[in-house]
Amino acid sequence: MKTIGDQQLLKRINRSVLLRLLRARPGLSRARLASESGLTKSTVSGLVRELIEDRWLTESDAAVVDGLGRPSTPLFINDQVRALAGIEIGVETMRVVCVSLLGEVLHSDAQTLHSTQPAAACTQAAAMCAQAWDAIAARGLEITGIGVGVPGAVDDATGIVLFAPNLGWRRLDLLPLLTEAFAAAGLPRVPVQLQNEADVAALGEYEFCDGEGEDPLIFVDCDVGVGAGIVLNDRLFTGAQGMAGEIGHTILQADGPLCSCGRRGCAEAFFGSRMLGSKPGDERRAGQMLGVLLQNLWITFDPRAIVVGGATCVNRPEFLQGAIDTVHRYAEAAGMPPPVVRAARHGLLAPAVGAAALALHDYLRPMHPNTVERREKASPRLLTRRV
Incomplete structure (x- = not known):
């Protein structure tokens, strides 16, 4: 039977609904979340408690009177714990950023692309990402996902770069090369997502608005x-x-x-x-x-x-x-x-910021086509820290 799995998926969907509401409209109360989402007050109360314990949400110290006529506690996305990393492998330039869950750029770096040879490009990306990781750790944050944008067509189902003509890549399975390079650089265990650079730039403009x-x-x-x-x-x-x-x-x-x-x-x-x-x-x-x-x-x-x-x-x-x-x-x-x-909004950093938005976009939409498939394909490629 799939009862347990179905219940877990339902909980993930409901959690994502609340997170998306609070990203669009910060400060909603539990009662307002129930009204806006259509979920019962008891369901919202339980989910909010879990999201606060998991440090996805934080609540204001001061209660306010909302439109329902009673004092309530405003809730907000907690952007003081998690960060997202985004990498743009451009034709001539490599860019790496780290952003908060609300899209604030916390760290950025740009270097001339040393080589279009895939393994060399991945090694450069890993070295830049390791520096970014140290900068974010110094802020007391942890990176929970890495997105990568490339100047070429990417097959959603397989993650293969079908062709990137300005890099000379064709039918390249880039994810294994990336994760191997990240692991060699000693980066912690997080999922990696890959998509076309213009696609992720669109996501960044859409998600972080x-x-x-x-x-x-x-x-x-x-x-x-x-x-x-x-x-x-x-x-x-x-x-x-x-x-x-x-x-x-x-x-x-x-x-x-x-x-x-x-x-x-x-x-x-x-x-x-x-x-x-x-x-x-x-x-x-x-x-x-x-x-x-x-x-x-x-x-x-x-x-x-x-x-x-x-x-x-x-x-x-x-x-x-x-x-x-x-x-x-x-x-x-x-x-x-x-x-x-x-x-x-972010000028030359737009594709890198969008790449950082990619993991969050999928997390907040568990029922989208290809989301589960991409996550299952990415699972064997999670990064592990070398000691």
Whole structure:
């Protein structure tokens, strides 16, 4: 019989419901949590007691009068115990961050990527992560999960990097290499998650926001490559094989400039950082073409927000402004209100911060497709401290 397993899963689901409510609306009381979640007061009381004992929640010392007319104790996510680590293995740069459960960046580091050889890249990531671990331990916190973002398509079911053309990787099972490198560096035992860098950047913008998350949300990453991450119906939309959002080689102009892929008129041929020239008018034209791409994403997905990040946008703010102006012109011509188009909150750190959000996103959604499968696949690869 699966009675015990079912009860444990039900408890995990109910715990995640309360945690998600308090992340979106800090300070809710037990009574308000029961009202908002639909759970009974006794169930909420028991779950809150467990979450406080497990140091997921903390309660205010001062009671307040809530809308139900009686004094109550506000509850909050406890961000003084756990932290999350995020790693971006970029085409040219490796970035590592540690963030609180509420998305505050506690530590960050960036280095030039020493080698695109997979084992060497993993060794570099492990060394940087070990330094981050020491910095977080000095704050009295413990890292409870590591997320990794890579510039390529990742198969959700297997965790295999299907292809990362700018790194020269194809059908690479990266997780074992990462966990071996982490173990060799003496890192403690925590689960490791892997996903496309634009996908995790979208998660970071979605999870670490003020109030309710913007859904649908699209993150467009403009760097050496151009990609998109899509949050749709409270989860990442990655497609059947992890290929959703590979927008760098969508054609924006027939017979346009030659792209590195051999075709003409691709998005990367207009505003990939290696293709963006310094001639007068290049940046203006590139911003317009990015605006065309954003308009197409808007009409396709009707998102609440489109977030644009990557080195090209951070280093050339007028490039992003040109794209925003283009979207607004299309909206005005159609007589429609444009979506929110904004820069990434964390700038160049967006993919690394999003990678840190990945483990939390899955933890708070135990019934999402692939969540259990990813967790089961990750379990044999948990890190163990070497002594």
